[in-house]
Amino acid sequence: MIAKRNVLKPAAWLGALALVTAAGFVANGPAAAEGRAIPAPAVDESVGAGLETVTLAGGCFWGVQGVFQHVDGVTRAVSGYAGGASSTATYAKVGDGDTGHAEAVQVTFDRTKVSLGKILQVYFSVAHDPTTLNRQGPDRGQQYRSAVFASSAEQARIAKAYVAQLDAAGAYGDRIVTKVEQGQAFYPAEAYHQDYMVRNPRDAYIVYNDAPKVEALRRLLPDVYRATPALVSGAGG
Template sequence: MSIRRFRPFSLLAGLVFVAGLGACSLAAAGSDATTLPDPSVDVAAAPGDQVAVLAGGCFWGLQAVFEHVKGVKKVWAGYSGGAANTAEYERVSDGDTGHAESVKILYDPARVSYGQLLKVFFSVATDPTQLNRQGPDTGTQYRSVIFYGNDEQKRVATAYIAQLTAARSFNDPIVTQVVPLKAFYVAEPYHQDYAQRHPNEPYIVFNDAPKVVHLKQLFPSLYQPDQMVVDVQLH
């Protein structure tokens, strides 16, 4: 089992909670989820699968959340924002490559819209008010970013952040960046589906599993169980 760098606090916290609380308490002790309004602007449905690339903390948790969203066909953990020659975990962990731990989401826009993915992102997958960190993980590689692939995605992302800001949906300012997607680099194989393959690891139990629980609670019509996630080739 691989242990991530820069996670001593989170692992210790997980062990303390495992010793003192049951699984239900662990889920309740995770990062808070937020009920948000639907986006007032969305990408028009189009035939064929579409791609969204998002970043906001450890890619283990992001991948775990979006793999449970109906209409999502595949999620890859990886890196965006930096150069190809630094898109590897040991380099990205230094925090000076420009990369953010990210996920590439292949989805069917007839079943889930881009705006709905952003609502899930802001509601349960990440805290968009934390700058260059997420929970116990600190560094620019954990920053919150929407990497837009076209002008329509940019328009929807920008409008939704403005909508949430005007509605004062969060107590603190949203610091999520909206930047063009230059490239997405798939992370090492041992990072793929990490939460699903290591459900009892303290970091997953304390930090990531609660996000999936919140997804099921807040988005019951969008939630899909593990067995419904299909495997397709990266393209």
């Protein structure tokens, strides 16, 4: 199992699991991520043909990738890095927290099956907590920040409008800290990070932090959930 930087060691994760309270929390952070029911975007793109790509950062890319691999209409979800230079787009360097990169997932989706707005609804409701600054669960650092790396001005407009909509509705109680950026390059992560959740379902980090997100997707957004993930390796889909 790959060691995560700035997180508990596997043995400690197993111990932490025993500390789950009736309220669904442990001393080190939220237990099973239950997700949050939020309204769909009031501003969305029109249905169209072809594929579209958006890059999303929301903590460790293992879980974000795992969620979007289970979204119907997503043809590919690749873990990687965005926000920094090509020379520092490696797991070892990004883990230091000073490269400008965020762990991110480039999501490619079929516009005839799912819209950008629905992708963003999944992102804000079950893929991560958009109200924690440079932190997701046990992970700390700028590389775990919440960010939408838009591939066009239209994507940026829709994402910003959705953030404003959710904040105005008080959807979370706290203000959203997600940044919407445009023009940032995406660099795929090392091969051993791809399809990590599917290949390591018993990893304590996955069991505790990420598998519940996929269950929340199935429960809260059944209209876009699919059981078979779209894998980078090419199997499934």
